[in-house]
Amino acid sequence: MTGLPVRALLINENIGGHATVHHHLAKVAARRDDVRIRIVDVPPPGFWRKAAGVAVPGLARLDADLRPVRYQLAQSAWVARRLPGWLDGDGLGGPVDAVHLYTHNAGLLSRTALRRVPYVVTIDSTNTQSNLMHPHREPTRFSGLSTSVVRAFERAVYANATRVVANSRWCARSLTEHYGIDGRRIELLPMGVSVPPEPAATAPPRDLPRIAFIGRTMHRKGGYDLLDVHQRWLADRCELVLVTRDRVPPARNVTVVDDVRPGDGRIDELLAGCAMLVLPSRLDQWPNSVMEAMSYGVPPVVSDVGGMAEMVLEGQAGVVLADRSPETLRDAIAGLLDDQERRRRLGRRARRRVVEDLDVEHTANRLLDIVRDAARARAGRAVR
DSSP states (O other): TTOOOOEEEEEEOOOOTTHHHHHHHHHHTTTTTSSSEEEEEEEOOOOHHHHHOOOTTGGGGGGSSSSSHHHHHHHHHHHHHHHHHHHHHTTEEEEEOOOESSGGGGGTTEEEEHHSSSSEEEESSSHHHHHOOOOOSOOOTTTTTHHHHHHHHHHHHHSSSSEEOOOOOHHHEEEEEOOOOOOOGEEEEOOOOOOOOOOOSOOOOSOOOOOEEEESSTTTTHHHHHHHHIIIIIITTOOEEEEOOSOOOTTTTEEEOOOOOOOHHHHHHHHHHHHHEEOOOOOOSOHHHHHHHHHHHEEEEEEEOHHHHTTTTTTTTEOOOSSSSSSHHHHHHHHHHHHHHHHHHHHHHHHHHHHHOOOOOHHHHHHHHHHHHHHHHHHHHOOO
């Protein structure tokens, strides 16, 4: 393999911000001559995958119907049926040298096929973490059943991977504590974003400062909580821009943007004129939108879930909400509206955090290095 580009298959579970991550990986890989990639996106579920994840009356309200694991296994079954053909190298000009799974759920049922090649897994949360984070209901004493059922499949994916890449310390702790993965096999590598040019020192004046929310689903990302707080207390003080796929009823000083696509540049234009980004998520791991806002020097206000607190340096480069109460959210936003100098200070730290640690040119290249090295290590052992 020496001197030849590594042929890498990147399987994208394709939920949340995964499409944005793979958009960045594709751009970075196109500038390299040591790795060729093919990205396969798991498509939205069809009839049978939707049926596998349907709620069971009676049990669903108790979170005892194993709905998360049924859906996870259905997604993985779709991949498992097609993976042997992909490994033969369709679209890459030869057999695949290495596989990257983002996330582990795509490979839960592919143990046999994955034995053929070295593979790397990148995760933003383990199922032990994500199965207990419900956007529509609080966990119950039965919620752990889903994790127990899928644990053996999930642990096998981690255990047989050449490397496991964790996007946050929060995620890495679960790998060691809940799955027994040796910390020396874990690479801590946050997913990054493109760093735009230094923002202008002054922005054109607005009648009202603009705050932004970016989330495909309003409920999961806390959008309805933010909308309620805005309408009750802040509608006269700021404009709220909701970037979401959900339908939102008209409201005072609220603008809804529902046609943004990864890479189209519209998020950049929006963020460049914002006073802050607010993401009071109920369920999240390592959201791209927060990093994108930070890259423009826009201070984020985030809930303390997943890796978001460490993303904003535990409050040094943004505001971490102490709880989910409406009053806490209101006071955090109002505090930044009242103190322009604090907004600027947090914004400067936020941008510096992205420039130094979360530049996608570094993070994507590092991830591709890990995948490339996994293939070359296997090839080296085969030669010996």
